[in-house]
Amino acid sequence: MDTYEEKTLTSTEIYKGKIISLRIEEVELPNGKTAQRELIKHPGAVAILAITSDEKIVLVEQFRKALDRSLVEIPAGKIEPGEDPKTTAIRELEEETGYSASEFTYIQSFATSPGFADEIIHLYLARGLKKVENPAAGDDDEFINLLESTIVEAEEMMTSTKIYDAKTAFAILYAKKLLPN
Known part of the structure; x- marks a missing residue:
């Protein structure tokens, strides 16, 4: 396990396009607090x-x-x-x-x-x-x-x-x- 891993609590797709999609993820931080991450998903x-x-x-x-x-x-x-x-x-x-x-x-x-x-x-x-x-x-x-x-x-x-x-x-x-x- 990565010491600084952020555990995903929720994941919501905001946009799905021809090449990319955008997700908003709520994560639990290593210190127990939560944060939001805006993530682009790409096929490579x-x-x-x-x-x-x-x-x-x-x-x-x-x-x-x-x-x-x-x-x-x-x-x-x-x-x-x-x-x-x-x-x-x-x-x-x-x-x-x-x-x-x-x-x-x-x-x-x-x-x-x-x-x-x-x-x-x-x-x-x-x-x-x-x-x-x-x-x-x-x-x-x-x-x-x-x-x-x-x-x-x-x-x-x-x-x-x-x-x-x-x-x-x-x-x-x-x-x-x-x-x-």
Whole structure:
């Protein structure tokens, strides 16, 4: 048992959307008092650190309404119900970039915002990239610009906040171990 565990007393779903749901949970704190927690439930996602044969990182640029601006990110996507994360990674790489990969290696999983959300992202390394002749279509509401960047260029994008999300920053730091400057 976790020393600081919060026991759920009640749980009420406030909103259920296409991707997320919001719950209000009343919890008993370790000191016996109660508190409310606003929790986002998410099915989980994958992210792909795709590296080309000439040691460039495949990135996508897209508008993110939550921040009201475009970001440069590694390809990523939501896990469908019952889908294995590796299968999601293979599908998302093709849909977002038009690439397939001969090697998919699991790197690590991590929580994105554990203070209020249960989303876990599974990060994969994709190598042996090959352009797919007729790639699977992406989401109808997703508009993506494909980029390829050296590790130095990616770090510059982090400094300038073009790369601004945690999954991509995590992947770029991981890529520093793999790629030449």
